[in-house]
Amino acid sequence: AIVADFHKKIKDAFEVFDHESNNTVDVREIGTIIRSLGCCPTEGELHDLIAEVEEEEPTGFIRYEKFLPVMTKVLLERKYRPIPEDVLLRAFEVLDTAKHGFLTKEELIKYMTEEGEPFSQEEMEEMLSAAIDPESNSINYKEYITMMVIDEN
C-alpha cells in the first residue's frame, strides 16, 4: 500500500514535466522531480541517480519505466533525507568564522561559488536577492533560515 502511494506520487511529479504525454521527461528536469518528492541529494548523488535511470545510449530523455523502480527504491530506503533546520544553522555557523551571527555578501558569494558544489551565477544571484539585507549588505542566516522554512510550509 505504501508502495502504491509512492507510485502515485512519483507518477504525478513525473507528469508535470512530461510535456508530450509520452512518459518521458528531459533529463535536465530529473533533479527537480527528485527533489520535489522530498529528497535532498547532492549534485554528485544526483548524477549517480541519473546514470541509473538513463538509457545505455543517453538520449537526453528519461523514460518513466526506468525512473519508477529506481525512485521507488529511493523513497522506500528514505535516502537523501532533507536537512533539519538545526543542522543547516550549524553549517552557516561554521562559515561564520568570526561568529558575528551574519555573513557578509562577499563571504557568502565566496563560499557558495568556490566551495562545496559551487553555485552557478544564476543560482548565486537568486539566493542573494532573497537572502541579503540591502542595507547591511549581509545575511542574518538565522532569520533567513526561519523565513525560508516558514515559506515552505
Place this chain on the structure above:
Amino acid sequence: MGSSTSAPHRFAFQNAEHAFKAAALIQRWYRRYMARLEMRRRCTWSIFQSIEYAGQQDQVKLHDFFSYLVDHFTPRNHNERDFLNRMFTEERFAQDSEMEKSSDFESIEVPDSYTGPRLSFPLLPDQATALVEAFRLKQQLHARYVLNLLYETRKHLAQLPNINRVSTCYSEEITVCGDLHGQLDDLIFIFYKNGLPSPERAYVFNGDFVDRGKESVEILMVLFAFMLVYPKEFHLNRGNHEDHMVNLRYGFTKEVLHKYKTHGKKILRTLQDVFCWLPLATLVDEKVLVLHGGISDRTDLEFLAKLDRHKIVSTLRCKMRKESTKQEEEKKTANQPSSAQEPTPWFLPQSRSLPSTPFHLRPDKAHRAGRSCSIPCPGALDRQELSRHARRSVDLELERCRQQAGFPGIKESEEPSPLASGPDPESGELLEPTQEEWRQVVDILWSDPMAQEGCKANTVRGGGCYFGPDVTQQLLERYSLQLLIRSHECKPEGYEFCHNRKVLTIFSASNYYEVGSNRGAYVKLGPSLTPHIVQYQANKGTHLLTMRQRISRVEESALRALRKKLFAHSSDLLDEFKKHDADKTGIISLSDWAAAVESVLHLGLPWRMLRPQLVNSSTDNMLEYKTWLESLAKEQLSRENIQSSLLEKLYRNRSNLETIFRIIDSDHSGFISLDEFRQTWKLFSSHMNIDISDDCICDLARSIDFNKDGQIDINEFLEAFRLVEQSCSEGRDSACPQSTDTSDGGPSSPDPH
C-alpha cells in the same frame, strides 16, 4: 592525511574541510528549495494553460454544434429559419459593397470638444508616432478616425499577397514580435527599447494582436497606422485571434462595444473584413518563414500563396462548398484512405473515441492517439459520404434535438434541404473556401510544435496539429528555408527554441497569465539572419520581487481560478466522491479525491501535487468531502440563498453563455428576446447534457426581464448572477462596462442603437 602536520595546520585543514562540507550542505538544501519552487511554478503554469485551452476547446465545441445545426437543421417555418440564420450571419455580401462607400465615416462628425488625436490621410509618420503617445496618455481615438483608418487599412491589405516577402537588403534589421493580446504597455515598451518603425527598422508582428488584454483597439490602431506609413517595412501576419468568432468570447468584441457605444457595431463589421485580409505569413530573405501557429505535414506554401485568403472569415467555422465529384474522386485516388471516411461529429451518441471524434474534450494522454492529418471541420460533412447508418443516426439525433427544443418533428423520410438541393448558387461558390483551403489556413494559424516526430491532431486546442521535428525538417528542406518563427504559445521566458533550433517561438505579451507569470520577447534578424533575442517584463514591480514572491503571486491567482472551476462542478464532484464512499461515511482518502477530481474536470493536472493548496482540512490522509465542498462554496458565494444547482450550471457555462448571447445578438444591440433566449437555451442544454426543466428556464428568463418588455439585456443577465463582477474582480478580463455604469444594480439603460 598528515599525522605529521603540526596542530595549527591540522586545525586549519580541518576548518577548510568543515567549510567545504558546510557549504556543500547549504547548497544541497538550497537546490532542493529551488526545485520545489520550480515544481510549484510548473504546476501553476499547467493550471493556467489547461484552463485556457479547455476554454478554447469549449468554444470550438460550441461553434461546431451551431455549425452543424445550421447546416443540417431544416427549419419548418420562416421564424425558425430566421432564428438560425441570425446565429451566423456573415453579412458578407452587404460588406463588400459597403466597403466601397467611404461615406461610412465621412458622415460622422467629430465634436469640437474632442481632444484626442486627429488623423488625416494619407497618413504621415509623425501622426503615427503621435498616436502612440496619445494612447500612452490614455486618450481614445474617435470612431470617425477609427473607421477611416480601417478603411484605408483594408484598401492596403487587399493589395498584399498571402505571403509577404521582406529583405534585409533594404532595412538593416528586422524585428519580429509575437502575440500582444491587447497589452499596449508591451507594444510601447518594444518601441521604446527597440525604436519606432522606420525605413531602416522593419517590423513583423506575428498575429494575436487582440483579445484578453484591455487595449486591443489601441494596438490595432497603432499597428495599422505604421503599416500605412511604412508599407514596405511594416508587416502584419494574421493570428487565430484575428477572427470575429474568437473575439466574441475572448473580450475584443466586448472592448470595442464598450469603448465605442454608438459606432461599435460598424467598427466590428469593418474589422471582420479587415481581419480576413491580413496576410497569412511573411518570408524574410527567402530563408526565414514567419507565421502565427505552425505547420502540418500537408502544409503547401505554393497552395497557400495562391488561395483567396479573404474567403476565410473565421477559422472556427467554415461554410464549405462541396467539391465537385471529379475533385473528390481525384482526392480519393491520390490520397490516403482516411479521406474516404469522414468522421462523425463528436456530439452524436454514435461517435466513438478518436479518430472519429477530433474534438473530444479530454486533453489527457489516451486521447492523443495519432492522426496523420489536421482536423477537418465537421461542418464539411459530405452527405453522400456518410454511411447509411451514420446518416440515420444523425437524423434521429436531430429529431430528438428538435423535439426537445419544442420544434415540430419532421418525417424521417424527408431530406434536409440545404445540401440536397443542387450545387450552390454562383455567388455562394465564390465566397466560400474549399475544405483544403480552409484546412491549410487552420494549420498555419493553430498548430503547435511537439518533441516527438510525426504530425497529429491538436486535440488540446481543437484545431490544427502538433508537428514534430521531422515535419519541420521536411518543410524547411522543401522550400530551402533555414528557420521557422512562430508565436501562439506563451513561454515563461518569452521565447523558446525547439526542433534543433529550427523553430523559434516568440511571445511578446509579458505577464500574460498574471503579473509576474512570464517575460515577453522579440527577435531581431540582421543580414546574417542570426536570431538575436531581447526579453523584457513590462511591470517594474515584479523585478523587485524575488522569484519566490513572484511565483507565490502567480500561484495564488492560478489557485483562485482553479477553485472557481472546482466550485462550478460541485454537484458532479459530490456524485463522484460518493462513488468512492460506498459505506457512506462521508470520508474518502486523498488518493480517491485526486482521482475523482480529475474524472470530473478533465484538466489533466497533477492533483496530488496541488492537493496541499486546495485541501487544508484533511487528517490522516482522509477528507470529509461535504465539508470541503461547502468551504469552496463559501469562498465563491456571499449570499446563502444562491445555492441552486441551476446557478452552478449556468456559472460553469458562463463563457459559453456569453458567447451564445453575443452570437444571437447578431446586430450587437445588447438585447435578445425572451423567446430567443429560451429556444437557444433548450438547444444548447440538450446537447450539452444539462438537465434543466423547461419551466425553470421560462421562470428564469422572465425573472431576468426586469422591465418586462420581452427583452433580456445580456449584461443584466450576467450581472444578475454576479458573473460579470466575478470576472472584473479577477482583473484579467477586458473592460467590464456595465458593472461600472450600473452602480446601484438597476437595469442599465439600453444602447441607442
